[in-house]
Amino acid sequence: MDLIESLKIKNNTKLLLIVLDGLGGLPVDNGRTELELAHTPNLDKLAKVSALGMHIPVDYGITPGSGPGHLGIFGYDPIKYQIGRGILEALGLGLEVKDTDIAVRGNYATVEESNGRIIVKDRRAGRISTEENIRLTQKLSSAIKSIGDVQVILSPGMEHRFAMILRFPEPLPEGSDDLPDTDPQKEGLEPILPQGEGVAKVVREFLSKAREVLKDEPRANYVLLRGFSKKPKIESFEERFGLRACAIAVYPMYRGLASLVGMEVYKAESLKDQINLLKDLWEEYDYFFFHIKKTDSYGEDGNWKGKVQVIEEFDSLLPEFLSLKPHVLVITGDHSTPSVLRGHSWHPVPVLLHSPYVLGGTSQRFTERECLKGELGIFPAKKLINLMLAHALRLSKFGA
Amino acid sequence: MDLIESLKIKNNTKLLLIVLDGLGGLPVDNGRTELELAHTPNLDKLAKVSALGMHIPVDYGITPGSGPGHLGIFGYDPIKYQIGRGILEALGLGLEVKDTDIAVRGNYATVEESNGRIIVKDRRAGRISTEENIRLTQKLSSAIKSIGDVQVILSPGMEHRFAMILRFPEPLPEGSDDLPDTDPQKEGLEPILPQGEGVAKVVREFLSKAREVLKDEPRANYVLLRGFSKKPKIESFEERFGLRACAIAVYPMYRGLASLVGMEVYKAESLKDQINLLKDLWEEYDYFFFHIKKTDSYGEDGNWKGKVQVIEEFDSLLPEFLSLKPHVLVITGDHSTPSVLRGHSWHPVPVLLHSPYVLGGTSQRFTERECLKGELGIFPAKKLINLMLAHALRLSKFGA
Numbered sequence: 001m002d003l004i005e006s007l008k009i010k011n012n013t014k015l016l017l018i019v020l021d022g023l024g025g026l027p028v029d030n031g032r033t034e035l036e037l038a039h040t041p042n043l044d045k046l047a048k049v050s051a052l053g054m055h056i057p058v059d060y061g062i063t064p065g066s067g068p069g070h071l072g073i074f075g076y077d078p079i080k081y082q083i084g085r086g087i088l089e090a091l092g093l094g095l096e097v098k099d100t101d102i103a104v105r106g107n108y109a110t111v112e113e114s115n116g117r118i119i120v121k122d123r124r125a126g127r128i129s130t131e132e133n134i135r136l137t138q139k140l141s142s143a144i145k146s147i148g149d150v151q152v153i154l155s156p157g158m159e160h161r162f163a164m165i166l167r168f169p170e171p172l173p174e175g176s177d178d179l180p181d182t183d184p185q186k187e188g189l190e191p192i193l194p195q196g197e198g199v200a201k202v203v204r205e206f207l208s209k210a211r212e213v214l215k216d217e218p219r220a221n222y223v224l225l226r227g228f229s230k231k232p233k234i235e236s237f238e239e240r241f242g243l244r245a246c247a248i249a250v251y252p253m254y255r256g257l258a259s260l261v262g263m264e265v266y267k268a269e270s271l272k273d274q275i276n277l278l279k280d281l282w283e284e285y286d287y288f289f290f291h292i293k294k295t296d297s298y299g300e301d302g303n304w305k306g307k308v309q310v311i312e313e314f315d316s317l318l319p320e321f322l323s324l325k326p327h328v329l330v331i332t333g334d335h336s337t338p339s340v341l342r343g344h345s346w347h348p349v350p351v352l353l354h355s356p357y358v359l360g361g362t363s364q365r366f367t368e369r370e371c372l373k374g375e376l377g378i379f380p381a382k383k384l385i386n387l388m389l390a391h392a393l394r395l396s397k398f399g400a
Numbered sequence: 401m402d403l404i405e406s407l408k409i410k411n412n413t414k415l416l417l418i419v420l421d422g423l424g425g426l427p428v429d430n431g432r433t434e435l436e437l438a439h440t441p442n443l444d445k446l447a448k449v450s451a452l453g454m455h456i457p458v459d460y461g462i463t464p465g466s467g468p469g470h471l472g473i474f475g476y477d478p479i480k481y482q483i484g485r486g487i488l489e490a491l492g493l494g495l496e497v498k499d500t501d502i503a504v505r506g507n508y509a510t511v512e513e514s515n516g517r518i519i520v521k522d523r524r525a526g527r528i529s530t531e532e533n534i535r536l537t538q539k540l541s542s543a544i545k546s547i548g549d550v551q552v553i554l555s556p557g558m559e560h561r562f563a564m565i566l567r568f569p570e571p572l573p574e575g576s577d578d579l580p581d582t583d584p585q586k587e588g589l590e591p592i593l594p595q596g597e598g599v600a601k602v603v604r605e606f607l608s609k610a611r612e613v614l615k616d617e618p619r620a621n622y623v624l625l626r627g628f629s630k631k632p633k634i635e636s637f638e639e640r641f642g643l644r645a646c647a648i649a650v651y652p653m654y655r656g657l658a659s660l661v662g663m664e665v666y667k668a669e670s671l672k673d674q675i676n677l678l679k680d681l682w683e684e685y686d687y688f689f690f691h692i693k694k695t696d697s698y699g700e701d702g703n704w705k706g707k708v709q710v711i712e713e714f715d716s717l718l719p720e721f722l723s724l725k726p727h728v729l730v731i732t733g734d735h736s737t738p739s740v741l742r743g744h745s746w747h748p749v750p751v752l753l754h755s756p757y758v759l760g761g762t763s764q765r766f767t768e769r770e771c772l773k774g775e776l777g778i779f780p781a782k783k784l785i786n787l788m789l790a791h792a793l794r795l796s797k798f799g800a
Contacts, residue, residue, distance in 0.1 A: 003459065003479060004461070004462075007462070356740075357426060357738070357741065359427065359433070359747075359769065361427075361431055361769065362769060362772060373773075375769075377748075377777065379460060379778075386459065387460055387461045387746075389461055390461035390462070390746040391461075395461060395463065395746070396463075397463045397464070398458055398462050398464050398465060399464060399466075399467040399488075400466070400467055400488045
C-alpha cells in the first residue's frame, strides 16, 4: 500500500478528468502551436483562475503509447504496470478481457505448402480490405468456437489485423503469456509454432484448425499471431483511491484502458452524446474520465488545422462541463501529438487544474508556453491523481 | 551513506535556516495571498538578489504534519523517517526523549466499574480544564514515579490530554512500540489492556496504579493511552552533513523535532529573545534552525490579517538577521497553511536562498507567484540541505 492509498478519505466531491488525446503540440504556423492558434475564450478565462503546469507522461524523452499515457494520468506508474500488446489490441477492438484470458494480435497472411512445410509468402495477405477481413473473421469464428474447454473470441480490425482472446477456465496455466510470436517477421520462413503444453498446445490446435478453415482462400489462407499477453494485475481505482470511477469515451481502446483499472465504462457516439451521458451519470460516481479522441487523430495526420478545430469545438462546449460544478476539474492530454511529428511524442503535456484551492493568476491562456508559467510546474503524470485528491480534500494529513 | 554525506567537507561558513511555520498561502483578499498582501520592503529587496523557488514538503498533494514538514527541510526523507504519535506529543509538551523511551499520548477519561469490569463513560473526562489536568498530572506523577526499574515521566497538555514517557533501563525490550491503543475509541466499551510481557506488563501495572490514584476523582478517574512509539533511529545532523547545528524556537515541539536529528536546542520567549540568542550563539555553531510559529497559528485560525502582520513583523526584523552576514540564508516554511483552508495544506512552499552564488534577478518579491519564476524551480524539501551545503561550498566535487 503506498502513501496515497493509506491517506485516502471519502467525501462527496466530484472529480472530472477531461483528456484531449495527444493534446500537446509544437509550433506549426508562425511559431505558434495548435493550442496557441485556437480561439479559446472559455479556456482562456478558466486558465487565468486555475493551477497550470505540464505533466511528463512516463519519463523525460519517452514517447508513450496510449496505454502508458493513460495509466500515468490515472495515477498508476506506467513503467511498473505494463499492458501487453495483445491486451491493448483486444481492448482497442472492443473486446472485454478477463483474468483468465490470453489476448493476442493476429494478421491474416498468405502461405504456401511445400513438402508438408508451411512457408510465409506475404505476412499481410496483400493488405486485404477491412470488409474482406470481417468476412474472414466471421468464417473463422463460426468454425472455431473453442479448443477443448478454451473459448475462442475473435474481432476483426483494419485491413489484415484482428484480435483474438483465448478464454481459459480458471485458473490460467502458469507462464502462459510467455509465448513467442508465431510470425517469423520475414517472408520465406516457416511460422514459429509454440512448444509445450498449456496455452502453447491450444495455440497449435487453433493454428491447425485455422489453416483448415482458410485453406482455399486465395490470399488470406493462414494467420500469424503476435504479442501473447494476459490482463495485467492492477489494483482497482476504487481500492487505491477510494473513488467510484467511470469512463465516458467514444473509442473502445480508452474504455478498455479504463476498465483495466476497474472503472465502469460508458460508450457514446459523439462528443455531445458524451456530455449528455456525463450529466446523466453525475450523481452516480465520484470520478469521471472523459476522453476526446480527435485531437490525437488530426495530430497523427499532420492536420494541424483539424486539431485546432477540435480544440475550438471543445472550448465552445466547456461551459457545459463547468455547469456541473465539479469540485476538481482537470483538462489535459495523455501525451503530446504534435502535428509536425505526425505521431505521439515525448513532450510534456499541458495541464489545467481548477478547484477552490489554487493560486491562479500565473497565466493568460491554456497553452504550452503559458502552462510553463503555472504553479504546478513540470511534474510526473502519475502524480496527477495526488493533486486531484488533495484539491478534493480527499487526503488526510501525513504525520502529526 | 548517501551521496551528500560522502561529499561533505568542513569550512567556517554559517548557514541560517529561518522557518516561518505554515508560510505558504492562497488568495484571501482580491486575489492576493498573505505574502502578497504583506508590506515587506526588506524581503522584497532581498528577493531581487536571491535564488527563489518552491519546495514540496513530502510529495505532490501530500499535506504534512509538523514532523514530516521539518524533517524534509532538515534534509531527511520524511517518508523514510516517520515519527510516532507518542513521540511527537511528548516533544510537543517539552519532554526530552531518549533511545530507551516509549512515548505515548494520554487522555484523562471517566470510567465506571460494574462487576469488576471497567467501562468507558467519557473518553475525554468531560474535557476537563487545563488547570485541572495540571493538578491531576502532578498527583499521578508523585504517586507513580516508576514501575519496577522503569521510570515514569508525565507532562500535562491542553484540556484532557497528557504525554507519558516510560524510560526503560537499556536496552528497550523488543517490539515494544507495537502496542495497540488502550483507548477503545467508543464509549460503553472496556479499555484494551495490552497482552504479554515487557512494555505491555509495565503498561498494565501503570494503568492499575493510575486507576487506584484517580479512583475518587469525580470525572478524570482513569486514563486511556494511544500511539505507543519509540524514538526513531535517525542519523545525526552533524554525522550526515558535518554541521554543528542548533535550534532556536519558542515552542517545545520544534525544539523537540530538532533534537531528534541531534541539534542542540535553545528555548526563547519571544522573537526578539530568539534573535538575541542567535547573536549570542553565532560563533558556536555552523547551522542555525530558527523557528517562527505564529504564521501557522494565524493560518490555522483563518486569520489572514494576523498572518500578514507576523510576516510584516518578521520583515522589519530581517536586517538583524542580515547583519550577522550568514554565508547561506534560507527563508521558507515547513509547509503551507493557507488561511482559507484553516489548516496545513499540500501546496508548495516559497523558498528564498541567499548566498554569493545565486543568479538572482528573476523576481520582484518573496511571494508564491514570484517564487514560481525563480531559479530553484519546484523541488523536494529534502533537497534543500543539498542546496544550502553547496552554496556554503561544503560539498566536494562528485567524480573526476
